[in-house]
Amino acid sequence: MRRRALNTLAVLTAGTATAAAVAQQLRRPAPERTWTGRVAGLPYDFRRPTMEKVVREYWNPESDAFFTPHAFGIGYGINLARLGRGLLKAVRGRSRSKK
DSSP: OOHHHHHHHHHHHHHHHHHEEEHHHSSSGGGOOOSSSEETTEEEEEEEHHHHHHHHHHHHHHHOOOOOEEESSSSSSEEEHHHHHHHHHHHHHHHHHOO
């Protein structure tokens, strides 16, 4: 029962954030709509994603950020390049401490 309630809460929250972002854009005059911005502290981007944006969301070795804005939609993705560097550093630090 708890899992169903959490799933329902997650869907309602995502739907509310999406509706708020779309409403935010529709309140602007048509020429001023960018379809990007922030709502409730979360980034959103409803423009057509490019392959470059999708790749950069999940693999951006130049960035120190663990979380990167989604290439399309609301919220964040995980920068796997940064995650990998962090895991590698942790493993190296652990192996050095055992010596």
